[in-house]
Structure formats: structure tokens, C-alpha cells
Amino acid sequence: MELGLNGRTVLVTGASGGMGREIATAFGAEGAAVVIGYRSRPEDAAHTAGLVEAAGGRALTAPYGLGEPDTARSLVDAALHWTGRVDVLVNNAFRAFGFRPPGDRFEEVGDDWQGKLRDNIEGAVELTRLVAPLMRERGWGRIVHLSSSLVTEGVLETDAGRIGAEYYAAAKAALHGFSRSTAFSLGRDGDILSNVVVPGLTRTFRNEERMANSFGVAERYAARAPLGRLLDAAEVARVVLFLASAANTAITGQSITASGGA
Template structure:
């Protein structure tokens, strides 16, 4: 099936992470030009860019920094002249791991505000920055990566879950705000706990619990989540917009 991605320019934020890598590889396999962003781990995205070849280029992107979205978009437009797809995959975790025994009201202000503001404002700010280029070409796809924690919840994840839930509301309204300007679609992909090459400790600790909730009795891997992301971001998707697509193995 031709997904109509050959020659299109795709930004994948957080491409140094396990899921981001799989998403970037998926778009590259369909012939897209892929912008790989990273915050700290440049070596990981450079290795990935080497695998993809001359259709990939690497840009540092700190989603919490002032004017970061504008700088990223300007750099991509200078090189490619267009932005067709944005995958908001980057995430900023807190400085400590979620603690289910901690009281959410005891989390220091600097900690919870950073998690909430950086994740929400980073994704929304970059969506705002790419929108004019998509409206100009009357074509575009936004795919926001959420988490099943946004609807299922878990003690210790209150602020991360709140940030991800915000993407659901934004994407739904953005679908209406963009749809009148052409073939521009906005959707959320909501994975559950997913097995990647960078989250082994989390999978070891909690994988059994989440696998037992799935009809498949297993966790999905990164490629299984990346497939729906690539489809939603492609020209083959002509009618799915404003939706939250759960890719959780049925959990």
C-alpha cells in the first residue's frame, strides 16, 4: 500500500528514544525526509540518521526552551522548504521516577510545574509553529503521542497524565481549526506500556501487570505502535481526524 509519503518532510521529536526511533524508521521506510530531533542524546540520533541515509537530518530541540519551536521550524524550512507532518513524541519526565506511594500534593512546585508546562506548552507551541506552513500548502498531518495513563491513571503519574490528557483536548479542537484550511488532520495516538529498546527497567518492573490486562497477554513493541502513527501521518489517511487512537493491545 502506497502511503503517499515519498518526498514529504516529517518532524519526529524525541527521536533518540525507543518509540521515536521506531516512528522515524517507519516514515523513512515510506520514502519521507525525516527530521530527527533530540534533547541530549545526539549520538543515538546520529546513529539513526546513519541508518536512514541522506533523507534524514538531525537538529537539537529543547522543548522547554524559549523560542525553541520557532528555531526548529525555521531550520527545517531553510533546508526542506516545507513541513508536511509533525509527530509530537518528545516528552520531559520529572527529575525523579513516579512514586506511587508519594502524595501528589507533596510534589515540589518546581517539579510538577516543569512536567506540566514543558510537555503541554512544548507540543502546543510546536504545533502552532508548523501550522502556517501546512496551511500554505493546504496539506498536513499532526500526530501527538499520548499515554494510556491519560485515561487509566496511576498513582504517582498525576502531572504526566494531566499533560498527556491536554493533548487530547488540543488535538480535537485543532482538527476543527485546521480542517478548513485544506487536507490537514490532527490525531492522537495513545500507547499503553510499550516494549522499546530504552525502557527495559520499566518493562521489567511493571510489564507483567500491564500484559495481563491485554487480550493479547503481552506488551506491544515499538514497531507495532509506530505503524499506526505512520498511517495517521500519511496521505493514505484521508478521513481520520480529531480522534484518540488507542494502541494498547486492547488493554
């Protein structure tokens, strides 16, 4: 299937991490110019260098942090300076909460829950606001937001979960409403589609150790899936790739679950 991504410019946030890395690599393999947004940390240099190579060498790295509006503008400006356009936005970056043991109470969480709640929704909204005029001008664009199955499944007390996951789920649920509404307003001005991909618990190169210390969450989640296993990040990336492609002409304003049926 021809995806029509060759020569398109794609912004992927959180692209030095597990899910984002696979997403950016998938776009690069289709001939897209990939702008890799990443939070500046010492270990990111090696990851982003490898990612540029994996994306066929046609990739640009730029610092980006949720809750840092200046970096959102800089990320878009970097893309415009490089290729003069932004065709696709993938909002993948997120601020995570750590695992918690069973029995902890969400109202006792003090791990900057207000800041993380705001950043996990406001960061995606800010970037969407910045790229929307560019997509309207060209009459074409694709926006894909990465969410979480916590929105629909909830945080199960028997499965432990993450510290503050209730607040993370609230932010992601808001993202669903935002994407649904912007699909209507953007769709009036061209072939501009907005969707949400909802991964379940997914294997990435960065979270293997965390899942091993997650009080059996990964095993119980896999047991609930018809496939009997967790998906890996590359499998979720292929869902994102299609929704963000020219081959997708019919799906917009939707939340697509990619969890292996769990």
C-alpha cells in the first residue's frame, strides 16, 4: 500500500523514548523528513544519533519538553527552517508517574500531580495550535495523539498501577475530547484529520525493567489479551503510521485502540 508519506515533514514528540523511537523510525522508512522532539537528557544523545541513522539519515533532532511552551514554538520553527512545512504531528511525549504498590490511595499522591496533569494535556494542545494554521494553509494534514488504555479501563486497584495514574488518565481523556472537536474544525478547511491512538501496556526498549518491577501488572495484562501477549512498540507505530498517512482518507475524530484486544 502506498502511504503517500515520501517527502512529508513529520513532527514526533518524545521520539527518543521507546514508543516515539519506533514511530519516528517508521516514518523515516517511508521517506518522510522526521523532526525528532526530545527532552534534553544526557542519555538522549546516543538515542537520537541512532534514531537519525534508523530513519534513513533524513531526520532532525530538536529539544522539546512538555510544559515548556518556548520549546514547542522552537520545534515547529526548526521544521519550517528545515523543510518549509509541517504535514504531520504525532503528539507522543508524556510525563509519567512511577509504579506504586497495591493499597496506595490517589488522594495521597504528592508527586507534582497538578503539573503533570496540566502538561500531559496542555503540551499536546499547544503544539496542535501551532501546526493547525500551517495545515489549513496547505489544505492537508494529519494529527495523531497517543493516549492510554487507562482512559477506558481505569486504574484497577488489584493491578496496582502508577502513582498518580488517575490524574494521567484524566489528562488523556481530555485529549480525546480535544481531538474529536478539532477534527470537525480542521476538516472544514481541507483534508486534515485528527485521531487518537490508545495503546495498552506495550513493550518498549525502555520499559522492560520497569515492567519487571510492576508487581505483576504486565503478566496480568497479557493474560487478559486475546493475543495472550503484550504488543511491542513497532506494532503500535504501524497503527500511527497508517492514520497519519495519505492512505487514510476516512478515519478522523476517532480513538483507535491498539492493545492486542486487552
